[in-house]
Amino acid sequence: MIKIQEPNRPWEIFHMDWVTGLPPRGDRSYNASLVIVDRFCETTIFLPCHKDYIAMDTALLIWNRVVSWTGIFTNIISERDPKFTSELFTNLHQLFGTKLFFSTAYHPQTDGLAERMIQTLEDMCTLLQELELEYKTSIHASTNQTPAILEKGWNPKLPQDSLRKDLVEINPKAASFKGMLEKTIKHAVRCMEDSFAYDKDKWDKSHATPDFKVGDLVLLSTTNFNNIKGCKKIKYSLSGPFFIKALHGENAVEVELSEELSNKHPTFP
Structure with missing residues (x-):
């Protein structure tokens, strides 16, 4: 199993993939979604769109809805979709110094973060915002934290929070906020490393590394x-x-x- 470069902060590296073939929803009859997943804290953005978007449409969508919030990113991991392999997209990444990595055919072990997120996406447009908020405030197994905690240091208040008395609120105004956030991020990094080590051990036990050469x-x-x-x-x-x-x-x-x-x-x- 090959380890992908790990980020040191939120939105340094993100994964992206498409959900297509969805029933048209909303005023603009969206029938697809571009799924963006931050590799560090696993915050996810669901962008409603159309399945026939070309490279220019996709680039503008990411620029207007992602870059304006996250800033310029270092690496993007995606499957080999024509929307991302076009000359336009390649030039955009070169312009901003961003590296674009592709997973190989049929989704091998190179990546899987965006694909796993897609499996949880059931309703395309009518519940995208609610789903995104719930996802950001849910604890993830790989980091043992919520994406919101790792990105902002606090969980947004949810409508159902008033009924969940067992939840502990994290006050961003506390004097120890900076230390708490640094400690939380370090803990998340250790959890990510432990999670990868566990997955790698399972993968390597059942997959021998072939010794291929050009011409074989x-x-x-x-x-x-x-x-x-x-x-x-x-x-x-x-x-x-x-x-x-x-x-x-x-x-x-x-x-x-x-x-x-x-x-x-x-x-x-």
Whole structure:
């Protein structure tokens, strides 16, 4: 399992991904959502949009709704979507000195933060703001804190707080606020490191690291291939062999695909 660079503060690195195919909602008939997840405190922003947004639309959406709040970020982690791999988006990232990292085909272990967040998103537009507030004030297993505590040092008051007498309010005006926040952030960083170490140990026990080289022949799993001819039940579980053209890090390779698979992205975990 490959460890991604860890941030030192909120909104230094964030993950983003799309939810599409949603029923149209709202005055503008939004049918998709861009999900932004801060890697440090796991604060999440849900941006209603349309699934046919082009690179310019996406760039403006992030600039108007994210950068104005978070400032310029250092790294972005995303899947290989045309909206993010276009020349426009590449130039924007170069302009601001931001690095754009892509997870490989079929969501391997490189990333997963945005995908896990998407699994909790059920209602697209009518409850986005309520869902976002509830998510920010919920304790996350990886940090043992709420995103709001790590980002601001306090939890926003919720409508149901008056009925939850067991909740402890954190007063940002207290003299020890700075020390409390620093202690909380250090604790969250330790929890993140422990969480990654646990996940890495589980992953490494069940996944051997292959020793691939450029020019090697490899077989590809056809699990995610939908355009292979023949009955799905009797088709081969492997396709190939294919020559390795390039190595991308320690967990992905680029192969020379056949004409039948030319519409597939050539990089695989």
